[in-house]
Amino acid sequence: xxxxxxxxxxxxxxxxxxxxxxxxxxxxxxxxxxxxxxxxxxxxxxxxxxxxxxxxxxxxxxxxxxxxxxxxxxxxxxxxxxxxxxxxxxxxxxxxxxxxxxxxxxxxxxxxxxxxxxxxxxxxxxxxxxxxxxxxxxxxxxxxxxxxxxxxxxxxxxxxxxxxxxxxxxxxxxxxxxxxxxxxxxxxxxxxxxxxxxxxxxxxxxxxxxxxxxxxxxxxxxxxxxxxxxxxxxxxxxxxxxxxxxxxxxxxxxxxxxxxxxxxxxxxxxxxxxx
Amino acid sequence: xxxxxxxxxxxxxxxxxxxxxxxxxxxxxxxxxxxxxxxxxxxxxxxxxxxxxxxxxxxxxxxxxxxxxxxxxxxxxxxxxxxxxxxxxxxxxxxxxxxxxxxxxxxxxxxxxxxxxxxxxxxxxxxxxxxxxxxxxxxxxxxxxxxxxxxxxxxxxxxxxxxxxxxxxxxxxxxxxxxxxxxxxxxxxxxxxxxxxxxxxxxxxxxxxxxxxxxxxxxxxxxxxxxxxxxxxxxxxxxxxxxxxxxxxxxxxxxxxxxxxxxxxxxxxxxxxxxxxxxxxxxxxxxxxxxxxx
Numbered sequence: 001x002x003x004x005x006x007x008x009x010x011x012x013x014x015x016x017x018x019x020x021x022x023x024x025x026x027x028x029x030x031x032x033x034x035x036x037x038x039x040x041x042x043x044x045x046x047x048x049x050x051x052x053x054x055x056x057x058x059x060x061x062x063x064x065x066x067x068x069x070x071x072x073x074x075x076x077x078x079x080x081x082x083x084x085x086x087x088x089x090x091x092x093x094x095x096x097x098x099x100x101x102x103x104x105x106x107x108x109x110x111x112x113x114x115x116x117x118x119x120x121x122x123x124x125x126x127x128x129x130x131x132x133x134x135x136x137x138x139x140x141x142x143x144x145x146x147x148x149x150x151x152x153x154x155x156x157x158x159x160x161x162x163x164x165x166x167x168x169x170x171x172x173x174x175x176x177x178x179x180x181x182x183x184x185x186x187x188x189x190x191x192x193x194x195x196x197x198x199x200x201x202x203x204x205x206x207x208x209x210x211x212x213x214x215x216x217x218x219x220x221x222x223x224x225x226x227x228x229x230x231x232x233x234x235x236x237x238x239x240x241x242x243x244x245x246x247x248x249x250x251x252x253x254x255x256x257x258x259x260x261x262x263x264x265x266x267x268x269x270x271x272x273x274x275x
Numbered sequence: 276x277x278x279x280x281x282x283x284x285x286x287x288x289x290x291x292x293x294x295x296x297x298x299x300x301x302x303x304x305x306x307x308x309x310x311x312x313x314x315x316x317x318x319x320x321x322x323x324x325x326x327x328x329x330x331x332x333x334x335x336x337x338x339x340x341x342x343x344x345x346x347x348x349x350x351x352x353x354x355x356x357x358x359x360x361x362x363x364x365x366x367x368x369x370x371x372x373x374x375x376x377x378x379x380x381x382x383x384x385x386x387x388x389x390x391x392x393x394x395x396x397x398x399x400x401x402x403x404x405x406x407x408x409x410x411x412x413x414x415x416x417x418x419x420x421x422x423x424x425x426x427x428x429x430x431x432x433x434x435x436x437x438x439x440x441x442x443x444x445x446x447x448x449x450x451x452x453x454x455x456x457x458x459x460x461x462x463x464x465x466x467x468x469x470x471x472x473x474x475x476x477x478x479x480x481x482x483x484x485x486x487x488x489x490x491x492x493x494x495x496x497x498x499x500x501x502x503x504x505x506x507x508x509x510x511x512x513x514x515x516x517x518x519x520x521x522x523x524x525x526x527x528x529x530x531x532x533x534x535x536x537x538x539x540x541x542x543x544x545x546x547x548x549x550x551x552x553x554x555x556x557x558x559x560x561x562x563x564x565x566x567x568x569x
Contacts, residue, residue: 072466072471092475104464108465108483110487110568119482122482
């Protein structure tokens with residue numbers, strides 16, 4: 001029943017912001033875990049504009065991954081309206097509206113790096129020459145141009161995750177969804193990749209939704225930070241990040257940066273006030 | 276790197292291997308004396324020494340246990356003294372059995388793959404089909420082989436096909452079980468990735484599930500190769516088949532030609548080793564295309 005409702009969303013002006021890349025109105029999602037109902041998302045409202053870099057931050061189990069997966073049509077909201085480019089998530093997925101970067105690189109070990117990047121292009125039926133050109137371009141963009149013929153196991157964890165980012169970029173989606181892509185990496189690798197991702201985002205001008213539980217990471221990367229609370233998962237505060245558009249790692253030591261980080265921390269704490 | 280380590284292990288294992296083989300041969304000769312002595316004594320004159328007894332037990336025409344050199348001579352004669360198309364050539368009989376095994380193996384691969392695809396993709400088949408697949412292997416092949424051969428024979432189907440059917444009946448099982456496991460090997464993220472690309476089911480199969488299953492397919496194939504050979508040999512017994520390694524075993528036991536039986540046994544063993552080597556070769560070639568790993 002909810003499937004049908006989602007496929008035919010009510011297109012009312014007060015309900016949907018047309019230019020939003022992602023918009024959610026009162027989205028709830030309840031899992032049925034062996035007869036036990038678990039509310040992962042409760043009444044989530046949000047609107048993400050084109051070119052935004054939005055971080056979803058919150059404690060473990062606050063539903064930030066679930067929200068991202070719902071945007072990607074990997075989970076299905078129980079109620080509410082969720083739109084991607086004005087379409088249902090299912091329609092948007094079928095039109096390949098987004099690239100998705102998972103927590104783990106999820107590379108196919110039997111394919112070398114270049115062929116992993118070419119996987120979506122192969123599925124989408126791009127000609128061979130175009131596939132190879134794009135693999136070369138996007139591997140160069142993530143700094144792995146020399147590793148095209150290596151196999152995933154010959155790369156470090158950070159390099160593997162960069163391959164998976166190149167793979168998500170390769171079919172040139174306007175929306176990039178990332179689920180804690182650097183969560184399993186060490187601090188130094190993570191810093192490097194954050195800087196890298198920031199520059200990629202500035203250069204491509206794409207819209208990004210980024211799930212993290214690291215406050216400095218969220219503040220460094222985002223234009224807006226959505227703070228979520230757990231059980232049930234809801235957005236408790238949206239913090240506009242007015243730091244300069246061009247950022248480097250030293251920014252993280254400045255008072256302006258620390259002030260934003262402080263606001264995020266306060267919001268996270270407020271979301272936790274009940275326990 | 277992996278290959279290098281492997282080959283150095285092989286070099287290191289050659290001496291112990293030779294020692295074990297020599298020890299086995301020695302035990303065999305002693306065993307031949309012990310088992311053939313009662314028969315040999317009847318032919319020997321009173322007062323013959325141990326040396327004469329040993330010589331006699333190692334050169335009988337119908338020994339209980341032939342000595343290794345007798346089998347070697349029999350093998351050499353039946354392999355090299357007749358043209359390979361002659362029914363007296365062991366090569367001819369080996370090919371009759373091997374061709375049936377290969378046909379059965381091909382049949383088993385197709386059936387096993389189709390069953391595995393069904394079981395992995397259709398929940399109902401997982402519940403309903405798997406118990407039958409397992410049950411099929413609890414029926415002794417010795418019981419089912421004669422029925423299949425006789426029934427098919429009545430329908431006018433003789434020669435290679437009934438044997439291939441029995442061989443396939445045994446060999447499809449490991450392939451089904453291995454491929455079910457292999458097609459299920461991709462983790463949830465690898466499958467979600469395909470969903471984000473809106474990949475068609477056939478693309479999910481050819482780009483994810485099947486490549487992921489190869490690591491499970493080859494161990495299954497090794498078992499299937501040997502089972503297919505056993506199946507073909509067993510299928511040659513019930514009709515008193517005129518050709519094939521099974522027929523040689525049967526004929527040998529009718530006429531007490533133990534040397535011939537053992538020669539056929541060694542030939543069967545050599546054929547299954549050849550089959551295993553072929554699987555290993557294909558596996559190596561497949562792995563090479565993937566950077567050395569399956």
